[in-house]
Amino acid sequence: MTKLNRRTFGKLVLGAGVAAPFHFTRTAIAQPKPGDELVVGIWGGTQERIVRSLIEPQLVDKYGCTVSYVLGGTGERRARAYAERGRPSFDIVYLNIYESRQAVTDGVTQAPTDAVPNYEHLYDAAKIGGYGVAFNPCTLVYKGEKASSPITSWEDLFNEEWAGRFAAPTLPGMQGMAALLMLAKTYGGDEFNVDVGFEKLAELKPFAAIQTSAESAWQMFEQDIADITVEFGSLAQRAKESTNPEIVIADPTEGMCAAMNFACITTGAPNQVLAEEWINLHLSPEVMQEYMREAYYSPTVDNVEIPEDLAGKIMTPEQVENLVAFDWEHIAAQQAAWSSRFTREIAG
Known part of the structure; x- marks a missing residue:
């Protein structure tokens, strides 16, 4: 166990195999076409409402795609993702902090890369599995x-x-x-x-x-x-x-x-580009702000401001670094x- 400092998580990220530059590792991937269906496994309630209202419309407008959701608890979602390893029906599966790292190791989900432009703004701690979308200790x-x-x-x-x-x-x-x-x-x-x-x-x-x-x-x-x-x-x-x-x-x-929600792209995702675009939108300041206001989730990126009226309710970067981490x-x-x-x- 340790604190969530940048040095520690830099080592974890290297161990997870995500340090290689994206342009050296990515192969050609088919571009989205109208009618493609992105399948997202996520929790219901507030998180579902936010992604439906802020992410889905932008993706649909840009690509003419559709989005469907598999709602429920983390355990059910994780079990299905493992059962479908190599032939996933999910494009994106949301997992918790320790399950996300293990899913990458087990080849169920992909390590994060800079194919998602907002990857560069993620705190080191939010790169240990998929793409961290919310600190929630x-x-x-x-x-x-x-x-x-x-x-x-x-x-x-x-x-x-x-x-x-x-x-x-x-x-x-x-x-x-x-x-x-x-x-x-x-x-x-x-x-x-x-x-x-x-x-x-x-x-x-x-x-x-x-x-x-x-x-x-x-x-x-x-x-x-x-x-x-x-x-x-x-x-x-x-x-x-x-x-x-x-x-x-x-x-x-x-x-x-330490606890965090991660958005993870499945290995062999049918809609890789749509999945990357979805996560990039999720990491945008607009969505991070809505997560803060609606769920009091603390942001995982360094390019968003904490509104003054939420001070004391949202974790600062210094507080995040003092969370207790374990070997997930x-x-x-x-x-x-x-x-x-x-x-x-x-x-x-």
Whole structure:
């Protein structure tokens, strides 16, 4: 594990094989023609609405193509992409930070290149798998009215006031992975020694509940079932402003767990040029601004300004560099085993 500094991620990018200049590696690819259909696998809700309203119309107007969507959770999308490896029905699949790096290694998706012009504006951290489109770190989130003092450490989760009030995020899932990894880090372990993370999770039992999504967590807060969980900071900020003003987003001294959404082009994508154009539009300042306003996602490119009215809600480049990163490829390889262990030892 490490911080998201440029030197570290420069090494990761080189290891991922994306350093070679595009003009040395790309072969001739057929140009789009009217009627071509781009297939995009993405989450529903806010993200779907943004890409439908801002990206799809520009692509359709320019090429006369159509766009179809496969909506749902990351797990289903990833499983389908792997099942179709070498003969993909997706052109673009959106994955999380650790799944995107593994998908490149497994030949399911392509490493990022400067065939996408806005690649040059991506932070190094956003080049480790596909094309990072949103920073969205995970941290402790709690009901401020229930706290005797602000949470400043992951160790505070074990304070008596939270006993029996923790909504444990499930594995697989980025929130559950963040809880496991950050507890391991806080108590002397890391991604290569997660036993301590499992042990500390077990110490928090009995849980108020097992939560499977941010929506379920906020419902538990509102219904007084639970008072604290691990969630995406952006989703917590949105909930704080829309439904539960008592929500507090912790900034622990040990750090927040890095998390990011990636747009990935499948290996053998039927519509390579359309896919590159789609991602280039996604990385444009216009779309980044909309992501900030609608989802509080922090930008992954260095050529967009954070609006003054969003200051304190969107991560600055300095804050991004202080996120805690782990060996995501190792984590992806261990995901199935850790998920099974979570079911046996923690959820039961």
